[in-house]
């Protein structure tokens with residue numbers, strides 16, 4: 048209590064001095080004012096700021112988050128730096144721009160140990176550290192576990208593996224794990240502070256909130272998922288209150304990105320960088336520090352500011368360069384924040400997007416560049432690139448910034464041109480029409496959303512067993528966009544489900560030419576094994592292992608080969624290994640293989 052009184056006096060003095068000396072009291076909190084407090088970082092995946100009550104959404108049922116804002120700083124204009132889960136979280140915990148930590152996409156990138164994370168700094172300062180994760184995209188193998196003594200990434204629920212689904216666990220399960228950890232600390236009478244991160248995944252598609260939120264939000268299930276998370280967050284905060292820790296906990300609530308919900312014809316997120324997927328909530332809450340709460344409108348907040356802001360408030364040194372700023376300090380006039388998504392290039396072969404966000408405007412570098420005045424046009428519908436002088440300034444600033452970093456194509460390992468041979472082969476396969484193949488990275492993602500929808504439709508038809516329609520749909524895509532790696536990979540799955548393995552293998556090979564991934568090599572190995580081509584099988588699995596040694600599919604492949612050769616003991620070992628490296632993903636398939644193996648051996652016995 049004494050500390051808070053002193054703090055109030057200090058704040059009052061600071062305000063007075065500021066008012067006299069420089070006419071501005073724009074500091075929002077004093078450095079070190081949260082020293083010794085617990086820190087709880089909440090990231091709610093895929094949460095649009097404008098779907099929360101405290102950000103003005105009338106239909107929201109988010110009383111817990113709204114209450115956090117009432118005793119906290121709420122930054123009205125806050126942007127993430129990436130519309131993709133893993134890169135975005137990597138920037139949240141390091142405070143640096145994406146090209147500098149190098150995590151450019153989900154799945155195939157990893158946060159390297161050379162980076163310094165907020166969790167590492169808290170651990171080094173004697174805090175207990177723990178993270179509670181809800182989706183496989185943030186599994187420890189991707190490197191965000193550094194600094195967390197406990198990294199709870201067990202995912203109990205596997206969704207139907209439709210397009211865009213991941214292994215995940217729901218908010219009630221995550222809250223229960225976090226509450227268990229808090230209780231265990233209390234039982235052990237730990238008197239040092241904690242640094243904890245709780246990640247909720249529910250608002251990510253598919254939107255299927257549990258009862259009673261499903262009924263209450265039957266027409267807007269996305270809002271129902273948010274209401275469910277809010278309810279579960281309420282249980283966690285109540286647990287802190289019960290333990291007497293709430294007043295001593297600094298809570299940061301944000302999201303890794305928003306959701307398109309059809310704006311700009313984007314259903315989900317990842318391929319465009321408009322505010323529908325880039326604007327996020329940014330709330331820093333503590334009842335002692337901010338008893339009345341404050342709506343902050345005079346500065347742009349970014350997710351790279353989370354680490355430096357928390358570090359400054361708790362008096363922890365980051366001990367590394369950061370690109371973000373302490374948001375409680377005096378705001379920087381004309382500040383710009385770097386945005387990017389490489390998903391269009393890496394997944395589809397379309398142009399990558401880079402951008403600069405200012406509090407009042409945004410520039411997007413694309414084949415057709417864009418500039419938006421966010422004051423008059425927050426929905427980003429009126430491209431002013433040709434008419435506004437400021438657009439040229441932002442473009443020049445972005446070009447200079449990007450000059451320091453490796454080129455996106457280099458990072459992706461994608462060549463800018465197709466070889467003559469590739470062109471001819473595509474033509475011979477019947478996939479190229481009169482206009483020929485466009486070089487990779489030239490198509491503008493904002494114009495490709497109809498193709499995105501068609502690919503997803505084809506995948507859904509295939510999952511439903513409507514193979515002929517699925518094949519027709521994906522062939523139509525491949526005809527108009529033959530450089531589209533995602534379309535070839537989906538075509539592989541469609542032909543595979545339809546039992547047309549030779550076509551499936553052709554598609555796998557084409558997808559591998561465009562952008563090799565471990566999973567594609569595993570699939571190619573499977574098709575080769577079916578044909579009895581052991582040389583290709585071995586080579587493909589070696590490539591799969593080179594790209595991702597932890598891919599459980601590699602063990603399943605070796606298990607199949609062993610079973611075919613009659614070595615059932617080896618087959619069993621491989622399937623068990625697949626469960627070991629990835630209990631949820633390949634593990635589910637491996638358990639099925641073990642079941643079949645047992646049935647086969649049982650049959651042999653009789």
Ligand SMILES: [Zn+2]
Pocket residue numbers: 092093131132133303304
């Ligand atoms: Zn996400």
